[in-house]
Amino acid sequence: MLSEQEMLNRLKATQKESRFRHTLGVAKEAVRLAPRYGVDKQKAYVAALLHDCAKNFDETRFKEIANEYGVTLDEFAQKEKALIHAYLGAAVAYKDYGVKDAEILDAIYYHTTARANMPPLEKLIYIADMIEPGRTMPQANEIRRLVDVDLDSAIIYAIDCSIKHVIRKGRLIHPDSILARNYLIEMRESSDERNG
Numbered sequence: 001m002l003s004e005q006e007m008l009n010r011l012k013a014t015q016k017e018s019r020f021r022h023t024l025g026v027a028k029e030a031v032r033l034a035p036r037y038g039v040d041k042q043k044a045y046v047a048a049l050l051h052d053c054a055k056n057f058d059e060t061r062f063k064e065i066a067n068e069y070g071v072t073l074d075e076f077a078q079k080e081k082a083l084i085h086a087y088l089g090a091a092v093a094y095k096d097y098g099v100k101d102a103e104i105l106d107a108i109y110y111h112t113t114a115r116a117n118m119p120p121l122e123k124l125i126y127i128a129d130m131i132e133p134g135r136t137m138p139q140a141n142e143i144r145r146l147v148d149v150d151l152d153s154a155i156i157y158a159i160d161c162s163i164k165h166v167i168r169k170g171r172l173i174h175p176d177s178i179l180a181r182n183y184l185i186e187m188r189e190s191s192d193e194r195n196g
Contacts, residue, residue, distance in 0.1 A: 025132030047107040114180035
């Protein structure tokens with residue numbers, strides 16, 4: 001795996017300045033939240049740094065990477081460009097940055113859609129991406145408030161916001177997002193019943 005400095009240098013060279021600032025913001029949030037939610041700080045940092053490593057590629061480069069790295073995009077990713085960078089990002093992190101840790105790669109892969117039964121690192125990267133300081137959407141403050149109380153509640157709210165945003169744009173909702181939301185709600189209700 002590349003050193004931290006090599007990763008930063010490569011990201012700075014390949015990302016727009018605003019994307020690089022976003023990346024650093026996500027890394028800062030991930031490291032801040034890692035101890036609270038039992039996540040290894042180094043894994044959180046690497047996953048956060050690389051979560052958007054394929055974001056600024058154009059459509060031609062997306063296709064090249066998919067072919068070159070053997071990435072199969074599901075029907076939703078093929079139709080929704082906003083999803084592609086996450087799937088290809090996991091492949092780029094593996095091939096170009098030398099990341100072999102499956103937990104880190106999965107956190108990159110699912111950081112846009114989430115999924116059912118996410119381990120803590122995936123949850124952390126998903127939410128850190130939503131609350132980094134550069135996020136100015138009104139809902140970000142509520143997500144920030146919730147994440148300091150309960151990570152799963154913050155994720156449910158964040159998924160709700162994302163789904164509403166996708167609906168407003170008239171775009172397709174990836175089933176993984178729906179499954180993630182339903183899973184978290186079912187787990188919360190099951191916990192309430194056990195504790196109630």
